[in-house]
Amino acid sequence: MATTKKVRVAIVGLGFGAEFIPIYQAHPNAEMYALCRRNRAELDKCGDRYRIAKRYTDYNELLKDPDVDAVHINSPIPDHAPQSLAALRAGKHVACTVPMGTSVEECRQLVEAQRQTGKVYMMMETVVYSREYLFARELYDKGELGRIQFLRGSHQQDMDGWPDYWPGLPPMWYATHCVSPCLAILSQPGKPAHAESVVCHGSGRIREDLIKRYNSPFAIETATFKVRGSDVVAEVTRSLFDTARQYRESFDVTGSKKSFEWQQVENEEPVIHTKSSAAKPIPEPEIPKRVKVPDYARLLPEPIRRFTQPAAIQDADHLSFLQGGGHGGSHPHLAHNFLMAVLGEQPAFPDAATSANWTMVGICAHESAMRGGARVAIPEL
Numbered sequence: 001m002a003t004t005k006k007v008r009v010a011i012v013g014l015g016f017g018a019e020f021i022p023i024y025q026a027h028p029n030a031e032m033y034a035l036c037r038r039n040r041a042e043l044d045k046c047g048d049r050y051r052i053a054k055r056y057t058d059y060n061e062l063l064k065d066p067d068v069d070a071v072h073i074n075s076p077i078p079d080h081a082p083q084s085l086a087a088l089r090a091g092k093h094v095a096c097t098v099p100m101g102t103s104v105e106e107c108r109q110l111v112e113a114q115r116q117t118g119k120v121y122m123m124m125e126t127v128v129y130s131r132e133y134l135f136a137r138e139l140y141d142k143g144e145l146g147r148i149q150f151l152r153g154s155h156q157q158d159m160d161g162w163p164d165y166w167p168g169l170p171p172m173w174y175a176t177h178c179v180s181p182c183l184a185i186l187s188q189p190g191k192p193a194h195a196e197s198v199v200c201h202g203s204g205r206i207r208e209d210l211i212k213r214y215n216s217p218f219a220i221e222t223a224t225f226k227v228r229g230s231d232v233v234a235e236v237t238r239s240l241f242d243t244a245r246q247y248r249e250s251f252d253v254t255g256s257k258k259s260f261e262w263q264q265v266e267n268e269e270p271v272i273h274t275k276s277s278a279a280k281p282i283p284e285p286e287i288p289k290r291v292k293v294p295d296y297a298r299l300l301p302e303p304i305r306r307f308t309q310p311a312a313i314q315d316a317d318h319l320s321f322l323q324g325g326g327h328g329g330s331h332p333h334l335a336h337n338f339l340m341a342v343l344g345e346q347p348a349f350p351d352a353a354t355s356a357n358w359t360m361v362g363i364c365a366h367e368s369a370m371r372g373g374a375r376v377a378i379p380e381l
């Protein structure tokens with residue numbers, strides 16, 4: 001029988017973070033207990049809208065509240081690691097939006113803190129719960145793709161005009177959306193695939209005023225990484241500034257029997273290429289076929305199934321737009337997996353060590369680009 005226990009959740013950061021409030025409110029194993037945001041007026045606006053009484057403007061005060069079981073952090077990137085560490089050390093379970101941190105040292109400290117405290121740490125990576133990823137995974141598990149021969153991820157976004165921690169950010173410091181599906185699809189339960197080393201090249205140059213902040217000159221960073229214990233190599237590409245490209249989060253799996261290629265232009269359906277053979281020849285123009293990706297709401301408890309559709313979050317949240325259009329229906333899957341991990345029903349995916357590996361691929365890739373494409377080993381934590 002499904003557990004009836006409830007986890008008392010606090011959400012920290014109410015931009016993107018607010019999109020998760022109605023999901024926790026509807027989840028049978030969550031109590032959407034507290035909100036935290038520094039701006040009092042905005043905090044109250046959100047608290048009133050969702051009728052959440054416990055409100056904190058000071059994160060450290062929130063951590064002192066013994067009734068908080070778990071924090072879900074959606075603050076700006078530089079705060080992710082320090083806030084996650086403080087929460088683990090305060091005895092809270094932690095869900096944190098991507099990336100885990102911005103240095104290898106931060107990732108190391110978080111993995112150690114998670115092990116020492118025994119609390120759950122989960123990086124809330126949307127792509128590995130998107131319907132496109134879940135579909136590719138299903139094809140692979142059924143044997144339809146055959147042997148995986150190559151993987152490719154790309155995440156391109158124009159971040160002009162975004163909050164002050166973005167301008168000039170090294171593209172690979174936020175690479176988990178393109179790295180994670182490549183490693184997740186090679187993972188088996190209890191046996192996560194981790195990257196071993198990375199080679200990255202920086203290309204082009206962004207505006208001089210943007211370069212100064214992080215001393216990162218490149219418009220595009222593109223990397224290949226080796227997967228430990230596997231003959232598969234993956235390639236990932238990132239851009240954030242001064243690059244003409246519609247938003248793209250994409251993931252391709254090249255298989256020996258079939259290959260899956262995610263979206264190239266928004267709202268275009270993905271494509272499956274099928275290998276022609278002498279026994280079953282396929283005329284060249286018929287090798288690629290567009291495919292409608294199904295929804296995976298059926299994997300979720302009934303009360304949160306509707307949240308795989310962006311419109312449901314918009315209705316519940318009165319939002320005029322959702323960041324990333326709801327990220328492939330991933331939000332309720334993320335909240336559900338985190339709650340189940342806290343309740344000991346299933347492991348967090350990604351757990352702390354895997355979150356660190358996915359994050360460090362990008363950190364080490366940027367280091368490689370800054371060193372002219374030198375191979376950088378990714379520390380094993």
Ligand SMILES: NC(=O)c1ccc[n+]([C@@H]2O[C@H](COP(=O)([O-])OP(=O)(O)OC[C@H]3O[C@@H](n4cnc5c(N)ncnc54)[C@H](O)[C@@H]3O)[C@@H](O)[C@H]2O)c1
Binds near residue numbers: 014
């Ligand atoms: N697909 C994804 O996984 C995805 C999508 C969107 C955003 N994100 C991540 O979510 C995070 C937030 O994104 P956003 O666009 O909402 O950013 P934002 O800068 O608009 O919002 C940050 C929020 O955090 C709050 N905040 C800042 N410092 C705080 C502190 N010390 N204590 C409590 N609250 C604090 C702010 O008041 C604000 O509500 C970013 O790190 C971003 O990388 C991930």
